[in-house]
Amino acid sequence: MKILLYFESQKLLEKSGIGRAFTHQKKALESVHVAYTDQQSENNYDILHINTYGLNSYRMIRQAKQKNKKIIYHAHSTAEDFRNSFIGSNLLAPLYKKHLIKLYSAADQLITPTPYSKKIIENYGIQTPIKVLSNGVSLEKFQACKTKEQKFREYFSLTPEQKVVISVGLYFERKGILDFVKVAEAFPEYTFIWFGYTPLYSVPTKVRKVVQGDHPDNVIFPGYIKGDILEGAYTNADLFFFPSYEETEGIVVLEALASHQHMLLRAIPVYNEWLTDKENCYMGATNEAFVSLIKKIMAKELPDLRESGYQTAVEKSIPEIGKRLKAIYEEVLER
Incomplete structure (x- = not known):
């Protein structure tokens, strides 16, 4: 064959x-x-x-x-x-x-x-x-590695105590990029990093403006980055926040699960049958809900679901x- x-x-x-x-x-x-x-x-x-x-x-x-x-x-x-x-x-x-x-x-x-x-x-x-x-998902690729994590923090000049929220995706409104920036406004003390890239001439004006600079100072759009820096971000960040409105699966979600990362997702039908709110991730439906959940996750006021999330990745x-x-x-x- x-x-x-x-x-x-x-x-x-x-x-x-x-x-x-x-x-x-x-x-x-x-x-x-x-x-x-x-x-x-x-x-x-x-x-x-x-x-x-x-x-x-x-x-x-x-x-x-x-x-x-x-x-x-x-x-x-x-x-x-x-x-x-x-x-x-x-x-x-x-x-x-x-x-x-x-x-x-x-x-x-x-x-x-x-x-x-x-x-x-x-x-x-x-x-x-x-x-x-x-x-x-390639499990071994997303295991914690001090060298990768150090490269990530050095690349973005992050202090050891700096809290970081990441997301990964194209510059599409569907991916929730505008909501990611809006939620970041509520947390000036945290750094929000959106990994990914799409040619700006191909996306609507409101998305282009946000990426080009119409965003809070605590939001970073580094473009497309792969390898050690991204993998270090997956394991070293404090939260993976992916407010996408529509996916057929979401490979980046699998990668974050494999990284033993805290997960905050939009509650959309694609996750039915393999991801469950409060079991292997946290989910919200509005920016207000996302802000509330981020506060609680960062303050460690909610159960840690990282291991159950990782087991979901193991199955895939x-x-x-x-x-x-x-x-x-x-x-x-x-x-």
Whole structure:
């Protein structure tokens, strides 16, 4: 069994959640010794496993069908999570939905990361069978490391006693970036850092203005940072605060869980069935609720849920995802 993993526009999308999911797929297949290639010119494969939504992705599907290859589409995206992202995304969302339906309907099998995203896609009327499989997380990458944590604090010139709240995501209103800044106004004594980047010409004016400087002095937008500094931030910060309005899973949430980090999330349906308020994370629905919860978490007035959160990440570790992904491949080939 050999898999052709296809990812269109890798350089453009490598900083996104889909980019990280693609990396996780490779690691998952390596963990269970399934042969794969990411070279689109490869002809010797059994399954085309496709991750992207461009015109070339559809061309790859047509070619695979001509060769009688099986096709698995990784349904990372929905019209719902396309909205409130780029300029014009809300106007384009209905067309994007039609495009997704065309692509997803051409596959033999869909994989989507949560029961929530599966339900959305089923409601599109797509008949392709759908399996739920988390994008997974690399547990060893997010274990506490003094060297990484020191690099993080030195990079931002943080004093040892400075309290830090972090988030990770693109510069999308959907991600809750405006709420992150608004909540930060209530805590001038804490440093709020939003890791991530999107070209500012592509986002609405209100988001662009906030990132460019219309924010409190205690908010930092360092752009896209990976490696030791980000991993040190995940384990060394005092809180991971992710007020996103819509996700298909949220890989950054998995990364924060794997980091034994305190978690504050917006209460949205995607977390149903795998995250529970007051059990493995804390959730709020309004900025007022977020402010109240941050005060209590920082003051250690609430139970520490980090270990239960970590156990949630363990269930979605890369080797576990590899086992399930291999089983899906075998099932598709047997049809």
